[in-house]
Structure formats: structure tokens, C-alpha cells
Amino acid sequence: MFWKKFRREPAPLTARLAWWYAGSSLAVLFVMTGFLYFTLVRDFNQQNDRYLDGKLRVLQTLLRESGDTDATLKWEVDEDLSEDPSVRIFSRVLSESGRTLFETDGMSREIPAPLFAGGPEIESPSGKTFRIMSGTALSRSGHTRYRIELAIDTRYESDLLARYRSEIWATLIAGLLISIFIGNRIARRGLQPLSEMAAAVQGIRSSTLNERIKLSDPPAELDSLARDFNQTLDRLEEAFSRLSRFSSDIAHELRTPINNIRGQMEVALARVRTPAEYTDLTESCLEDCERLSRLIDSLLFLARAENPETEIRREPLDVAGELKRLAEFYEPAASERGIQLETSVPETCRAAVDRALFQRAVGNLIENSLRYTPRGGRVQIEADGDARGVALCVSDSGIGIPEEHLGRVFDRFYRVDPARAATGAQAGLGLAIVQTIARLHGGDATIQSTVGQGTSVRLSFR
DSSP states (O other): OHHHHHHHSOOOHHHHHHHHHHHHHHHHHHHHHHHHHHHHHHHHHHHHHHHHHHHHHHHHHHHHHHGGGOHHHHHHHHOOOOSSTTOOEEEEEEOTTSOEEEEOTTHHHHSOGGGGGSOSEEEOTTSOEEEEEEEEEEOTTSOOEEEEEEEEEOHHHHHHHHHHHHHHHHHHHHHHHHHHHHHHHHHHHHTHHHHHHHHHHHTOOGGGTTOOOOOSSOOHHHHHHHHHHHHHHHHHHHHHHHHHHHHHHHHHHHHHHHHHHHHHHHHHHHSOOOHHHHHHHHHHHHHHHHHHHHHHHHHHHHHHHTSTTOOOOOEEEEHHHHHHHHHHHHHHHHHHHTOEEEEEOOTTOEEEEOHHHHHHHHHHHHHHHHHTSOTTOEEEEEEEEETTEEEEEEEEOSSOOOGGGTTTTTSTTOOSOGGGOOTTSOTTOHHHHHHHHHHHTTOOEEEEEETTTEEEEEEEEO
């Protein structure tokens, strides 16, 4: 049970990097030392083969020039030119019938003639290793054929290679240990910025969203990660701040009508009232209840709209006809305020939108324009459509909005001038609802305004 639990625990990244570094270093060392070892073996074999080949050529020349009666031939066979006394060179000359004519002393004991059937390396009965070479030679007359057998003792090279292999293994083991140590140091040093980042992230709470990750000389990858995480914290801080303001605004908006209702009820209960007074108090309470109802409906709409699964009921809509009907609906209010309400929409303008939401968005914009446009002003409704959707604009010649407020007018409960807000209005939710409706249709809402000249809100529906 403990072993299974231990196996499920992931290895630290530092250990993984250290082992990968050690493994790759060991592989490189193994390949390099193996290459040097086999190069040394090849050089030894080539050196021995060159010497044996030279010896063979000398013996062939002597046999061709003087035959098997020359004393020089016997001296050449007995001669050992090796500088190391532990290494011997053996030579043997046989007749065509296989009879031994000349051979180095002890060669028959160390290397019997049948062993020359193998090669190029053989092992003698005594356990020694020899590098061998054989060839033939003809006398000057060409009637006599000789066989030459040569062997060189490779015990010296074998001992040297054995020591070299031991040193190679020692080097590999030492290299592995050193690579693990160095790899661990490198991994810890390389992951130090990541540890700093983790420590900084662990210290961030809802009350410290203003803190940011600061790394000293970070690598490019972690620097990019830190910037992305800081940008995420910026968005979280902004969202948390907006949520805090939103909660505060909701409490404020709900408290006012509730306090009004409570105060009116307390006044009504303070003494006996006439039926007319009770009627006035009831009407006042009803107005506050209606305001609460509109506020709750708006909040519920915004909450539902933020749900990713929210779907809208699109239907083909005659945009020109719908805007004209909206203009006719608001015409009495515009005439009462002395404001000219105009529409400019092509008759062929059509779109697939949710009709109720379309009416609500445009209606909110017209109400805002009428509310903040002085007598004698003008409200213009324009629209145009194409294959991608429809775009409309509601502009007025009203009081305008200061530039510093334009970036927040679509925020919920935001008012440019709270003291001027009407109690029966949308409580700062009108433009937020407009933008939400546009985004539900795949579009967006933008605003342009100049103080004293008017405001223009553009909507797009896709």
C-alpha cells in the first residue's frame, strides 16, 4: 500500500531535470569514450597488421630470391623485433606438402598449425591471444610453393585495453555522479524564478489582488508567463472591484425604496389617517414597489444574459418598420418635451434578431436621449443593414458626457451625475442592458459624446 502511494506521487521538476541532464551527459560520455575505445582497438589491429604484412613481404622476398636454403631466411624467422619483451612475434615457413621448414622457437607449442584455419585473431591453448596472418610464396623458378604463417602476441594490447575499460567505467560512474550534482544545481538555479513566482502567487488573496509578480532577471519563458499572470490579476482585480461596487450599488438602490416604504408605513401608522391620505401613501408605496420591480427585473436579465447557455430567439425582423413603430411610441413624450424625433432607415433594412430584446435596447437609448436633451433639441435614429447584420445609431443634441466618463458609462449602476438621476429611471442599468443585448447578438455597443453637443450610441447586431 505504501509503495503504491509512493509511486503515485509525482517527482519534483528539479529531480526530473537533474536526471535528464545526468542521463544525457552519461549518454554523451558513453558514446565518446566508446568511440575512443574502438578507435584504440582499431589502431592496435592496424598497427599489428602492418607489421605482419611487412614481415610477410620480407619472407616472400627471401623465399623468392634464395629459396629455403638461405641462412638469412632462418635468421629472419627467429628474429623478434618487438621492443616489449612480453610481446613476441612468431613466424613459420612450410613446404607445399605441409612440412615445417623453419619456425620461431616455441611456436608449435603456442600456436599449432591447425589454429591458422581461423582468424584474424585466435586464442592459444595457453590462453594467450594472437593476431595472425598467412600467405604464400613461390621460388624463383616457380616450381616450389611455400606457405608462410605469422602471429603476434597481443597480450600487451589486451592488458592495456582491459585497464582502459576499467578507467572508462570509472570515468562513466564519476561522470554520472558529477552530472547528477551539477544537473541538480543547474535545475535549482534555473527554477529559482519559478519558485519565486510560486511564493508570490501563494501570497495573493482577495484582499491583496493589487500585488503583482516581480521576478529578478527572469528567463524569457517565465517572464512571458509572469506578464500573462499579472494581466490575469489585473482582470481579476478589475472584476473584483466592479463586483464590490456592484454589490454596494445594489444595496444602495434597494435601500432607498425600502426605506421610503418603511418611512411611509411608519407615518401612516403614527395616527389615524383619512381615506385620501391612505390613498396617497398607498400610491407612493406602489411607486417604490414598481421601482424595485424594475430594478429586480433588470438585474435578473443581466444575470441570465451572463450565462453561457443563454439563447435568444432570433426571427426575421423588418428593422425599418420596427424603428418607425418605436418612434411613434415615443413621439408623444418627445413632443411634450419639445424634442424632434426623426428616423432615417432604408425600407429594405432587415435582420434576424430577438424582437423583444431589440425593442428594449433601442427603447432604452431613446429614453436616455429624451431625458438628457433640452427643449428644442433633436433625436435621430439611423440604421443600415448588410449580409453581416444590422448597425443602428441613436444620436441626440443633448448635454453630452464628459470624456473621462465615456469608458464607464456601460458599467452597471454607473451614473455620470448621480444627483441628477431620476428615481424612476433604470438606476444606471440602461446602457449596461443595451450593451448586453448587443453582445448576445454577437455585436457590441460603442458611444461617442461631446459636452454641449450631444451623444451618439452605435449598436451592431450580427
